[in-house]
Amino acid sequence: MSHYLLFYHFIWATKNRQPWIIPELESQLFNSIRSKVSGLDGRVLAVNACRDHVHLVASVPPSIPPSISLSNFIGQVKGTSSLRINESGLLRVIFNWQEEYGVFSLDETSLSACIFYTEKQKEHHANPLEIRKDWE
Secondary structure (H helix, E strand, O other), X not given: OOOOOEEEEEEEEEHHHOOOOOHHHHHHHHHHHHXXXXXXXXXXXXXXXXXXXXXXXEEEOOOOOXXXXXXXXXXXXXXXXXXXXXXXXXXXXXXXXOXXXXXXXXXXXXXXXXXXXXXXXXXXXXOHHHHHHHHO
């Protein structure tokens, strides 16, 4: 029997890179992402955001044949999270994500560095050269 575990680093941005991810919204956003990933049988290893984008490190449920494509997986995560943000009423605009996203596959040797990088996003964007020394 084959066994495999797949790790991915997803990155996506708000529509037109608008700075809509305010501190008051983060807890609800992260909970929504965690809940949807879990509902899709995935596992969140790290999630963080800056004002205009999100980083998610997650395992996607492995199965043969695959039960869900990466585009379907992240589409559902993005869709559910934007719906929850709009339902919250915390913003005076209609919240949307850009259609595009980035995804990078990870092996177990690079996983901890990627989790560290994701957890330190605010520090990274405040002072990108300092955090990079710790990450590399």
